[in-house]
Structure formats: structure tokens, C-alpha cells
Amino acid sequence: MVAMHEPIISLTTDFGEHDPFVGIMKGVILGISPGVRIVDLCHQVPAHHILEASFLLNSSYRYFPSGTIHVVVVDPGVGSRRRPILVQTPQFFFVAPDNGVLSYLYQEQPDLQVFHLTESRYFRPEISRTFHGRDIFAPAAAWLSTGLSPHALGPRIQDYLQLEVPEPRCLAPHVFEFQIIHIDTFGNLITNIGQDFFFREASQDQRQGPGQGQGQRQQGTGAAPGSGQGQGSGQGQGSGQGQGSGQGQGPGQIQGPGQGQGPEGQRQSPAQSIEQGQGPRPVPDQGQRFLLEIVSQTVSCLQTHYAAVNKTLQVGAIFGSTGNLEIFANKASASQILHVDVGDAGRITFT
Numbered sequence: 039m040v041a042m043h044e045p046i047i048s049l050t051t052d053f054g055e056h057d058p059f060v061g062i063m064k065g066v067i068l069g070i071s072p073g074v075r076i077v078d079l080c081h082q083v084p085a086h087h088i089l090e091a092s093f094l095l096n097s098s099y100r101y102f103p104s105g106t107i108h109v110v111v112v113d114p115g116v117g118s119r120r121r122p123i124l125v126q127t128p129q130f131f132f133v134a135p136d137n138g139v140l141s142y143l144y145q146e147q148p149d150l151q152v153f154h155l156t157e158s159r160y161f162r163p164e165i166s167r168t169f170h171g172r173d174i175f176a177p178a179a180a181w182l183s184t185g186l187s188p189h190a191l192g193p194r195i196q197d198y199l200q201l202e203v204p205e206p207r208c209l210a211p212h213v214f215e216f217q218i219i220h221i222d223t224f225g226n227l228i229t230n231i232g233q234d235f236f237f238r239e240a241s242q243d244q245r246q247g248p249g250q251g252q253g254q255r256q257q258g259t260g261a262a263p264g265s266g267q268g269q270g271s272g273q274g275q276g277s278g279q280g281q282g283s284g285q286g287q288g289p290g291q292i293q294g295p296g297q298g299q300g301p302e303g304q305r306q307s308p309a310q311s312i313e314q315g316q317g318p319r320p321v322p323d324q325g326q327r328f329l330l331e332i333v334s335q336t337v338s339c340l341q342t343h344y345a346a347v348n349k350t351l352q353v354g355a356i357f358g359s360t361g362n363l364e365i366f367a368n369k370a371s372a373s374q375i376l377h378v379d380v381g382d383a384g385r386i387t388f389t
Contacts, residue, residue, distance in 0.1 A: 044073075044075065044103075045071065045073065045074045045075065045105070045107070045183035045184075046074070046075045046076075046077060046102060046103060046105070046106045046107065046183075047067060047074055047075070047076050047077070047106070047107045047108075047109060047179050047180070047183055048076075048077045048078075048079045048099070048102060048106060048107070048108045048109065049063065049064075049076065049077070049078055049079060049081070049109050049111075050079045050080050050081075050083065050091060050094065050095055050108065050109070050110045050111070050112070051063075051080075051081050051083065051110070051111040051112065051171065052081070052082075052083040052084065052085045052086065052087065052091065052111075052112045053081050053111070053171075054081055054082060055081060055082075059169070059171065059172070060078065060081055062169075062172050063109075063111075063171050063172055063175075063176040064076050064176075066162065066172055066176040066177055066180065067176050067177075067179065067180040067183075068180075069180075070177055070180035070181060070184070071180040071181070071183045071184050074180065074183045077102075079094075079095070079098055079108070080094055080098075083112050084380070086112065086114040087112065087380070088112055088114070088137055088138050088139050088201065089138070089141065089142075089201060089203070089204070089219070090219065090220055090380060091110060091112040091139050092138070092139050092140060092141050092142045092143070092201075092203075093142055093219050093220055093228075093360075094220065095108060095110055095132075095139075095140075095142070095143070096142035096143055096146070097359075097360040097361070099130055099132075099143075102130070104129045104130070105129070105130070105131075106130055106131070107130075107131040107132075107133060107179045107182055107183055108130060108131065108132045108133070109132075109133045109134070109171075109175050109176065109179045110132065110133070110134040110135075110139050110140070111134070111135070111170070111171035111175055112135075112139050113135045113137065113139075113170060113171070114137070115135065115137050116135070116167070116168055116169070116170050117167035117168055117170075120135055120136055120137050120199075121135070121136040121154050121155070121195075122134075122135060122136070122154075122155040122170060122174045122175060122178070123135070123136045123140075123152055123153060123154055123155060123195070123198060124152070124153040124155055124178065124182070124188055124191055124192070125140055125143065125150055125151070125152050125153075125198075126150060126151045126152075126153070126188050127143075127147050127149065127150045128149055131179075131182060131188070133155075133175050133178055133179045133182070134175070135170070135175075136154075136198055136199050137199060138199045138200060138201035140198075141200050141201040141202075141203055142203055144198075144200045145200075145203055151188070151194055152194065152195050152196070152198045153188050153189070153191055153192045153193065153194055153195065154192045154193055154194075154195045155174060155178050155191050155192045156191075156192035156193065157190060157191050157192055160177060160178055160181045160186070160190075160191055161173055161174050161177050161178065162174075162177055178191055203230075204217045204219060204230045205230060205235075206230060206231055206235055206386070209385065212239075212387055212388045212389070213385060213386070213387045213388075214231075214239070214385065214386050214387075215383055215384070215385055216229045216230055216231050216363075216383065216384055216385070216386055217229065217230050217381065217382070217383050217384075218332075218378055218379070218380055218381065218382045218383075218384070219362075219380065220360075220380060221373045221378075221379070221380055224366075224371065225366075225367065225370070225371020225372050225373040225374055225375075226358065226364045226365065226366045226372055226373075227332075227364060227365040227366075227372050227373055227376070227378055228358065228360055228362050228363075228364050229362055229363045229364065229365065229384075230362065231362060231363040231386060232361060232362055232363075233357055233361055233362075233363075236357075236363060239388055240328070240388055327339065327389045328386055328387060328388050328389060329385075329386065329387040329389060330355055330365060330384060330385075330386055331384055331385045331386075331387070332365070332376060332378060332382065332383075332384030332385075333376050333377055333378055333382065333384075335353075335376055337353050337354065337355060337365065339354065339355050352367065352368030353365065353366070353367050353368070353372060353375070353376070354366060354368075
């Protein structure tokens with residue numbers, strides 16, 4: 039059961055900061071629920087990028103107090119017949135359009151209830167065709183924060199829209215296609231490779247060895263755990279230091295520490311993180327290697343350590359704060375260096 043102490047509403051939109059849309063939503067909320075605390079989660083979601091908004095929300099919502107109401111307005115279908123909905127989980131509420139923007143949540147949260155917001159007395163008196171964030175979602179969330187039951191806002195539904203979440207796809211034994219699902223402020227490329235998938239596949243390769251278990255690996259290998267499940271919260275945010283002792287003996291490998299971009303300015307190496315009880319789980323064989331290939335560039339990695347595309351360009355991969363594998367560049371934007379955008383695909387090979 040959701041426990042609400044001091045009401046909190048978070049806002050995630052693709053409105054940006056140039057226009058007053060977010061401030062208007064806050065004004066509507068405060069007019070109904072003056073004591074609520076409003077948190078701006080993200081307003082820089084690329085316009086109309088529904089799945090990217092879904093991923094960002096899924097990487098963030100669990101760090102809020104139980105009972106938080108998360109409002110998501112990334113709504114290219116505003117004014118159409120798509121439904122406004124409310125989702126209740128054991129700990130949180132979500133108010134959003136029924137356009138798949140909660141697909142990551144649906145994938146990992148089987149225990150939820152979905153309501154169609156139909157009770158117009160809890161909306162603004164006049165509903166525009168272009169700003170449901172102001173006229174429907176903001177007032178519904180505000181009324182919910184006052185203690186109103188979700189059942190008072192509309193009937194339960196079962197036919198809510200769930201989009202297919204991109205997952206690694208098996209191309210051949212030990213080889214999977216991955217996708218870039220988000221690029222953060224520092225140009226780090228967040229992939230759809232989660233920790234559970236990575237370490238399961240790496241461990242299989244070590245147990246079976248080359249040429250073994252190929253028939254088994256081709257069955258169901260596309261069903262990787264969803265993004266954000268790796269519980270990598272707070273681990274290795276941004277790019278930073280890596281101890282290269284005994285690693286990087288091959289061409290292009292980095293032996294010394296490297297520093298990169300990130301919220302904290304400096305990233306711990308996997309070894310440092312593990313020693314402190316954080317960071318990615320080690321695979322049994324510390325010599326496990328994997329290759330990342332994207333836009334004709336090959337990044338050769340030792341576990342989730344640092345690697346170089348050439349002698350001057352330092353590019354590596356590590357599990358970041360989202361729990362997914364991130365490709366980063368040393369003191370630079372990996373997105374700009376590699377000319378990669380959201381939706382681009384690459385290959386990971388467990389060697």
C-alpha cells in the first residue's frame with residue numbers, strides 16, 4: 039500500500055525551459071494543493087521521444103519517497119483519442135498519457151493498477167486540445183496529493199498501451215545487437231545492455247568455452263532484462279579513473295588512469311568500486327574480454343574496463359548510474375567523437 043506523508047509530485051516533460059509550460063503546470067498544482075512539494079525531474083526529454091522518457095523515468099522514480107506522484111507529459115498525441123491514465127504501484131503513483139510512456143515501468147512492475155482518468159470535475163473547467171499537462175494531468179495529480187482515492191478519478195482498465203522495450207538481440211553465438219537508448223549531458227552513450235544480461239552472458243561464455251552451447255544460446259537470447267533493473271544506482275556516475283594494472287596488454291588498451299566527463303567529474307574504476315561494495319559485479323574470470331562495435335569503430339574492453347579506439351582517442355565502457363552499460367570518452371563526448379545518436383545500433387561480442 040502506498041504510504042503518503044508529505045505529498046511530493048515530480049514532473050518529467052519534453053517542454054524544455056524556454057517556454058512557461060512547466061511553470062503553468064506548477065501553478066495549477068499549487069492552486070489545488072498548496073502544501074505539495076514539486077520536483078523537476080527532467081524537462082529536456084527530446085521532443086516526442088516516448089521510450090526515452092520512459093527509460094529516464096524508470097531510472098529515477100525509485101529514489102523518491104514512497105507515495106510520490108510522478109507526472110509524465112511527453113505527449114505527441116495530445117488532443118487525439120489517446121486516454122489520460124493513472125497508474126498505482128505498491129509504492130508510487132504515475133499520471134501520464136496512455137501512449138506507452140510507462141512501458142519500462144510495466145515491464146518490471148507486475149503488481150500495478152491502471153485507471154482511465156474520466157472524472158472531469160477533477161480537471162480544469164476548460165480542456166484545450168494542446169495542453170493536457172495543464173488541464174488534465176496537473177490537476178489530477180494535485181487532487182491525488184490531497185488524499186483523493188485513485189478510484190474517484192476513473193475506472194480501472196486492462197488494455198493500456200505497452201510499447202516494446204528495446205532489448206539486446208542475438209545475432210550469432212556470443213554476439214548480440216544493442217541499441218543506444220539515451221545520451222546524457224556529458225555525451226555518454228547509454229545502451230540497452232543491463233547488468234543482469236551482461237553478466238549472465240559473460241558467465242555462460244566462460245562456462246561453455248568457444249564453440250560450446252551454441253544451440254542453447256540461440257533460444258530466447260533476445261529476452262534481456264529491462265533497463266534499470268541492474269540496481270546500479272549511484273555507481274560510477276560519469277567517466278573517470280581506471281587502474282590498468284595487468285590490463286590493456288593488447289593494442290589500443292589503456293594502462294594508466296583516465297579521467298572523463300560525469301556529474302561528479304571523476305569516475306571510480308570498477309576495481310575501486312567493488313572494493314567499496316559498489317559498482318558492477320565481477321565475472322568469475324577477470325580476463326573476460328568483450329568487444330563493442332558501433333559506427334565502424336571497435337572498442338576492445340577487459341570486463342567493463344577502459345579501452346582505446348586508437349592511440350590518442352580513449353573510449354571505454356562501464357556500468358553507470360542507470361544500471362546499464364555506458365560508452366564514454368576521456369574528457370570528451372563519446373556521442374560527438376563517434377557520431378552516434380539515440381536509436382543507433384551496435385554489436386557486443388563476448389570473446
